Amino acid sequence: MSRIFSGIQPSGELHIGNYLGAVKNWVQLQDRYECVFCIVDYHAITGHYEPSDLRQRTFDMAVSLLAAGLDPDKCTLFVQSMVPEHTELAWILNTVTPLGELERQTQYKDKASRQESVLAGLLNYPVLQAADILLYRADLVPVGEDQVQHLELTREVARRWNAKFGVSYFPEPKPLLTPARRILGLDGQAKMSKSLGNTVGLLEEPEAIWEKLRPAVTDPARVRRTDPGTPEVCNIYHLHKGFSDQATVDHVAAQCRSAGWGCIDCKKVLLESMTRELGPIRERARDLEAHPARIAEILAQGAERCRTMARETMAAVKTTMGLV
């Protein structure tokens, strides 16, 4: 069975953007592949953060992932810092990664331009990402089309290390394209992101979700109720595609194009679909939150499984490189 690796930032409770864009897909993948899912707290410390917040956000992310359907009997879920081999391999991979490659990374350039004094951790972030994947010798990494480029550096690092030591130990991980789900923020301006305050939390109550959906941006061409719309340009339509069944999605498109209903009608139907899917997730989350020891146990077991794989990789890497 092919092995998949994917990581997610410990940003606290999931929002519906990262649920539809990644995690809903992970839940399906765990039935078809050997999946290793990681909460990447070492990545989260490359910017400003509060230590006590980070611990809570890591816990909340674990709750969200398990409530959303990750099953510890089908996949491995763990926290990156519980497996120190990630940073050990990252150091080794730094020694085969050209500085220029890292300086060219778009994400680095964007973030560095916003930091007063740029930290080395920010520059080396993609090397740690490469280590995350190569430590488990993963065959596949689920990515959206816009992230295929990020995986290329990992493939390059694997090639360089293999070439330097004349082996083919690290497989070059391939992208496993995630079905495209371009979920914008409710302001319609940008990607859904907590820092932009344009998200809906996965565990929010229906009343709170409605307070956000009601004023959410739709097709700007629908100024009056009688104006026909274009569903493809509307974020609410894309959310329907994530949460509603196909018959409802078709109905939404027809009603929008013919101005058969108003945007508020459309949003009410979306709220029903979201409540149907998110209600059971919310209940599971409440139950998990009431049993923090169970979460700790799941993460510890996941880390132990990962350490066994990681130790094996590091032993082979060190032997190959002449390290003791």
Ligand code: SF4
């Ligand atoms: S009817 Fe629905 S899909 Fe069409 S613009 Fe309004 S909210 Fe968007």
